[in-house]
Amino acid sequence: MSNVEADPAELACGGDPVAPGKVEILEARSVPLGGPRAMPVRRTLPQRQRSLIGAWCFADHYGPDDTSVSGGMSVGPHPHTGLQTVSWLFTGEIEHRDSLGSHAMVRPGELNLMTGGHGICHEEVSTPETTTLHGVQLWVALPDEHRHTARDFQHYVPPAAELGGATARVFLGSLAGETSPVKTFTPLLGAEIVLDPGARISLDADPSFEHGVLLDTGEFAFAGTPLRQAQLGYLGIGATTLDLHNPGPGPARAIVLGGPPFGEEILMWWNFVGRSHDEIAEYRAAWEANSDQFGAIEPYPGGPARLPAPPLPAVRIKPRRNPS
Template sequence: MSTAETEPHLTAQPQDPYVEVLSARDVPLGGPRAMTVRRTLPHRSRRLIGAWCFVDHYGPDDVARTGGMDVAPHPHTGLQTVSWLFTGEIEHRDSLGVHAFVRPGELNLMTSGHGICHSEVSTPATTVLHGVQLWVALPDEHRDTARDFHHHAPEPVALDGGEARVFLGTLAGRTSPVPTFTPLLGAELTLHPHATVILTVDPAFEHGVLVDRGEVRLADTATVLHHGDLGYLSPGPSTLAVTNTTDAPARLILLGGTPFEEQIVMWWNFIGRSMDDITRARSDWMTGDRFGEVHGYHGDRLPAPELPATPLKPRGRVR
C-alpha cells in the first residue's frame, strides 16, 4: 500500500500501568482512487512494536459502494509488506515478476530491500473487502537485501477458548516457515464469546493487539480494547491473557517482536536512515530504473509527493 503521511497526529487514550491503547485515525490510501483505512501505527506516542512500523486496518467495505482497492504501481525501500485478509481478494503484481492473489487466511509477504514496486487491486469477484496491511522495518544490515516474495497459508490451531492462525514467528506450538530479518510474531486470533485465552509468549517481545471484531480485555487489567484499537504491552511477561468481553466471537491480530533499537526515517513508501536516503529513493522512483516495472496493471503508476520543506529526522521507538 501507499501512504503520503509524514507525521501522523494521533493521541493515545488514557492507559493503565500495563496496557497502552492506541486509537486509529482515518487515512485515504492509494492516490486518486483512494479508499479509507484506519491507521494505528505509526503513532505519535509509539512508532514501532518490534520491527512492525505500519498498521492499516480496513473494511468491511461494500465494494459496490466504495469501489474497492485500486492502488497503482508504487515503490518501497527498506521494508517488508505483510498482507492479510478476512474477506475479499486482492490481485498483487510486482517488479520481481510475481503475480499472486491475497486471499483470506493466506499470508503474502513482499521484501522490498533496495527497491521494489507493486500494485494492489481488489478482484471483480470481491463484494466485501476486509483486512490489514502491515509493514516491517528491515534492520540496517539487511535494508538493501534482494527483492523477495513469500506466500503461506497457515493451518488453524485450536486454543482453549478460540483459534489461532500463525502467519509469522511462533505461537501455540506452530512456527511459520516464512523468514524474517528480526524476531517477529504475527497471528490472527479468534475468541469464543466470554472466553479467556492464555498464550505463552516470548518475554523479550513487546506485543500489540489489534481488535478487528468485538471487545477484549488484555493481561487481566481493566483496560478494554474496542473495534480498531491497538493495545501495546511492553516486554517482560511470559504469558498473555486475552478475554473476549462480548456475547459474540472476537477477532484480533496479535503482533510482536524484540524492540527495534535503530532509528529510521519513514516517509511515503520509503524507509531509510537519513533524509538523503529518502531524497535519493524519491528521485530514483521519478527518474530512474531502481525499482523495476510492474507488468499487467492497466494505468499509470503513482507519482511521489513533494518532499516536505522541513528536513526529515530519524526517529526510534518510545522507551
C-alpha cells in the same frame, strides 16, 4: 500496500514511557486510500505516541468495505525500500503483481509477504468478484545490515490451531505451539486470534518481545484492558503470558503482533524506510526517474496509473523514535 497520502506526515516521535505490565491504548486515525471514492483505512502505526512494535512500523486496518460504494482497492505501481509488506485478509480478494515477477492472489487466511530491500515496485487491485473487502496491511522495517537485501516474495497458508475456546493462525514467528516457516530478518510474531463468546486464554509469551493486539471485531480484553474496534493495545517487554478474554456474546477477532524492541532509528516517508533525509530524497528521485532500482511492472490495462511520489516536506525528515 502504498501509503497514498498526498502529503505524508513527517513526525518527530516521542512520549512518556509506559509502566511495566500496563497496556497502552493506541487510537487509529482515518486515512483515505486513493482518489475521490477513496477506501478509508484506520492507521494505528506509526503515530506520535509510538512508532514501532518490534520491527512492525506500519499498520492499516480496513473494512468491512462495500466495494460498490468505495471502488475497493485500486493502487497502481508504487515503490518500496527498506521494508517487508505483510498482507492479511479477513474477507475479499486482492490481486498482487510486483517487479520480481510475482503474480499472486491475497485471500483470507493466507499470508503474502513481499521484501522490498534495496528496491521493488508492486500494484494491488481488489478483484471484480470482491463485494466486501476487509483486512490489514502491515509493514516490517528491515535492520540496517539487511535493508539493501534483494527483492523477495513469500506465500504461506498457516493451519488453524484450536486452543480450546480460541483459534489461532500464526503467519509469522511462533505462538501456541505453531511456528511459521516464513523468513524474516528480525524475530517477529504475527497471528490472527479468534475467541469464542466468553472465552479466556493465556498464551506463553517471549519476555524479550513487546506486543500489540489490534482488535478487528467483537469485544476483547488484553491483559485486563478492554479494547474497542480498531484500537491497538501495546504491552512492553517482560510479559511471560498474553492474557486474552472475550467478554461478549459473539466471537471476537484480533491480530497479535510482537518482536524485540527494534533498537535502530529509522526514517519513514511515503513508501520508503531509510536512515537519513538525503537517502529518502535519493529514493524519491530514483522513482521519479524510472530507475532500475525498483524494476518495472506493467499497469493493469485500464487500471490505476503509476503513482508519482509526493513532494518532499519543506523541512528535513527526522527519525521516528519510540518512548524509552
